[in-house]
Amino acid sequence: MNTQVEDNGVTVLIKVNEDRLDAHNSGELKTQMLTYFDEGKNNLVIDLNAVRFVDSSGLGSLVSGFKNASARNGNLKLCGLQPQVRSMFELTRLHRVFEIFPDADEALASFQ
Amino acid sequence: MPENFEIDIKVPNETRYLALIGKIGEDIARTIKRYNGDRSELAYQVNLVLTEAMTNAILHAPRGGRESRQIHINISIVNNNLHIKVYDQGKGFNMDTLPPPDFNGLKEGGRGVFIIQSIMDSVSCRKENGGHVIEMIKYLP
Numbered sequence: 001m002n003t004q005v006e007d008n009g010v011t012v013l014i015k016v017n018e019d020r021l022d023a024h025n026s027g028e029l030k031t032q033m034l035t036y037f038d039e040g041k042n043n044l045v046i047d048l049n050a051v052r053f054v055d056s057s058g059l060g061s062l063v064s065g066f067k068n069a070s071a072r073n074g075n076l077k078l079c080g081l082q083p084q085v086r087s088m089f090e091l092t093r094l095h096r097v098f099e100i101f102p103d104a105d106e107a108l109a110s111f112q
Numbered sequence: 113m114p115e116n117f118e119i120d121i122k123v124p125n126e127t128r129y130l131a132l133i134g135k136i137g138e139d140i141a142r143t144i145k146r147y148n149g150d151r152s153e154l155a156y157q158v159n160l161v162l163t164e165a166m167t168n169a170i171l172h173a174p175r176g177g178r179e180s181r182q183i184h185i186n187i188s189i190v191n192n193n194l195h196i197k198v199y200d201q202g203k204g205f206n207m208d209t210l211p212p213p214d215f216n217g218l219k220e221g222g223r224g225v226f227i228i229q230s231i232m233d234s235v236s237c238r239k240e241n242g243g244h245v246i247e248m249i250k251y252l253p
Binding site: 020022023024031047055056057059060061063064066067084087088092093106 | 128130131134137152153156159160163164167170211215218219220221222224226227230
């Protein structure tokens, strides 16, 4: 999975550079998030601006990350949701679970 | 005159084919002649239900011969209704016995069937030819 990562010492920003987050690649995102948790980095922002399509597996990987972050007293927040991806969160009521920001700057600022 | 169209595809039961089948579904949605709704929303929905049904078939695939390592997809437009069938040799799933997802809890899985049922107007599963088929229908305005 193609991602771009920035670590500012407080939060790790993972920009997903794929147009699909689905059953084929969502496992890789889960694994990548786990490596940060294992390093004690428990505050993540996932930037989905490039993602045009998310399925239930994609949602599941984000839920998994959220649960792991919370269990470690951290947080996982989302940004850059395209309209139809946002609709998926609303359909499954996950928009009430995640804090969702328009862009990475706002998401990162919320951790300060 | 109602549009009639059918496409029949077999692919290996591997997740790397989800994008291909999803794209085919999207393109079909975009080229339906008479459709009065939001085409890009329909395209996403067709991509999504194909992806969810295929993923389910892949997860429940049996070990076995060549036939069981394939997924068979049939997409047709009949009398301006969109029919999507996904055939697999696995154990399928009984739609009636599946619980709705837990909206308050945080389970990783269990949303796929709910998503299909929310989007499509009719969803049924049945046994066929030693395997199962899920048939999903969307009535097009």
